[in-house]
Amino acid sequence: MTVKPFAITLEIGSSLANKTGSWRVERPVYVDRLPPCSNACPAGENIQQWLYLAEDGSYEAAWRQIMRDNPLPAVMGRACFHPCQTACNRAAVDETVGINAMERFLGDRALSEGWSPEPAGPATGKRVLVVGSGPGGLSAAYHLRLLGHEVVVYESSPLPGGMMRYGIPSYRLPREIVEGEVARIESMGVRIVCGRTVDDLEATMRDEGFDAAFLAVGAQRGKHADIPAGDSARILDAVTLLHDTEDHEPPALGRRVVIYGGGDTAMDAARTARRLGAEDAVVVYRRTRERMPANVEEVQDAVDEGVRLKWLSTIVGTEGDVLTIERMELDADGFPQPTGEIEELRADTVVLALGQEADLSLLATIPEVAVADGVVAVGADMMTARPGIFAGGDIVAGARTLTDAIGHGKRAARAMDAWMAGHTLERPARHALATPEHLNTWYYADAPHAVRPRLDAARRTSTFDEVVGGLDESTALFEARRCMSCGNCFQCDNCFGVCPDNAVMKVDEAHGYRFNYDFCKGCGLCVQECPCGAIEMVPEES
């Protein structure tokens, strides 16, 4: 046998025989982190996910993703105070993503295209009463219907919508939008009975055979301040002003109107007063502009429309058309304290916007349901002390916004479903938050110079009826694509590309990637170069 030198005796082999994964002390794993937008959304929308769907023009799929949590996208795309945008990580790069405008774009498209919601689930034989057809009641009704329950909504007003109709002026929320989205919920088989006031909840449930009830009657009564007033003073509350304006019977306000309060309702009242012909609308508020509870954008809109703000002031008396105003100053804790300095202000009408309270007399026959300060006590599942009676919206403790009410409705519906089936609902653990430190923002395209002005203009365009215009399709696509997809893989292929060891494999379009731990050396380059923070290193088990 011929003896060959060593250097040519071995067959050529591949380095694939060398499993470099054994070098590793840490391994990368794909994670889903909770984007700050979703974390901040009171309705629990999966915002990153629906923007992801919208990014390639899959508008209907995006809308359906919203509808899993919120049945009123066109309404909320206008009236929501979008805490999602306040939380958006993109603010650190250039400017927050216009999530609210995108939601409106999708909501409007659903109405114009006539997309129908998912059909009601298979009938469960359970019958549920919802009291109140505001955002909380409608949200609960929708989600309960999706789960297959028979749902009846009793509404005391002549038309459905609650505060969407009687609280938010039409220049912010056109009524055909409310009607369109309410009609869609009715089309699923939710029965809304208007002009029907529930005076005794227990009797109604018993007499009409309801298995459970969701109470969302809202806070409909304006609070009154104790202002010493002469006979001739004209004082009304903001809720009445907005309600009567909606019913086409606006009160006569006169030329000079003072609005007392610093919340969103005060701004709505002031802007409505301007539209009803008041030449001078003055908001009187006891603290500073910075401390006004009203949404800053709405305050600015009001100022832009000529509303004047008079802060650090309280009304101490009124006689005829003369208001006595005392100047306040903030103490070290930020509370307003009187200074004794007095001035006069003339007003034909004073509108009180000092908050609202609920009429909860329908609970009078159910003493175990605790009511304190107009707030019904509920657990995390939105259930009151009386099993089967749930409550949400403005009558429970919380932020008292439309979006919170929608979240309450969803949460209550799922808890009611579980309760009626005889088990309790397990809420899944929340993912860890995706923070700016998780992101590698190098990879996100700068919004080109040509893009920004278009977006700005589209967000601000005025029309005669509605103050804020919508996005056109190309602008909406730009806006959706500004989303950084925080904490959730959007298939940019960076991990697949930057691995020096080819240890990242593509599964398929729908499932992204997986690591080949036979060869991954654990360098962490994929983690560092992942734009959105969807990979993390975890220690290898020794």
Add this chain to the structure above:
Amino acid sequence: MAVRFYQVGSFAVGNRLANRSDRTVQSDAERANSLTSGHRACQGCGEALGARYALDAAMRATGGQMVAVNATGCLEVFSTPYPETSWQLAWFHSLFGNAPAVATGVAAALRVKGRGDTRVIGQAGDGGTVDIGFGCLSGMFERNDDVLFICYDNEAYMNTGVQRSGATPPAARTATTEAVGANPGNPFGQGKNMPELAMAHGIPYVATATVADLHDLEDKVTRAMEFRGARYIHILVTCPLGWGSAPSDTVRVARLATQTGLFPVFEAEHGEVVRSSPIRRPAPVEDYLRLQTRYAHLFDGQGNPARPDVIAHLQAMADRNIAKYGLIEEEVSSS
């Protein structure tokens, strides 16, 4: 709808929103993987990454009709310990100093055999390119031989234990340029600017690139394959071992080399610069230096400058590059 705004634009490897033709070769699940798994390069090796980026792009540009000739160095040692190899293309190794000459010979042989459609790439580290192989390379350039030569520049002899090369930057610590006393590490005023030396030969195409900009790197390799004759691409590849950077920071460090202006990224044709890559997010050289222990002697333990004179000297070099190659675009006046 033609909305040309793609979330991650042309910065990321792929992009589900963009046309396939606008995505990188690396984003393709069917890429050649010229340098496959199981190689023995360090964690986070920039050279392994740069070589796969460049060769996969060349494989696509040539339809797989190509031969690579490799000088001795890390890239050869970690990829081909007998009898295993990581190379998934025709690959040839001879000596440390003669890769350009061997590549010339391979190209000549292919031409003689009527296989001129098969393209040749020579490749080496910075030692094999600017020092040991320089004579052969200069000859290959001046004869305008039909070879694309790629230098993977990690700025020292890393394979043998981090010794200084002609491409080691000033102030860098290597095993042969220790920062002792007032000595700043590698002295200023030495070394070679290889891309400019290549340009001085007047060859058809010269380009620089880094592992931090994949689109740019692939474009340049693809562009180089459109020429016949001698071409040269100089790719900066981070070396976590020799530079003392975190393995996870390989791309980040290379990116900072470009964003500080220390490593200008440009293209030249027939000896003239035709295009340079503007700096997108300008950064001071300190940001780059701080990530690497080879510059640790320029800082105190807390990351504050201990040798502001040396840092200022390096900053001046970066500023000179920025001016020379026009790396910062003039402000466009807003209307």
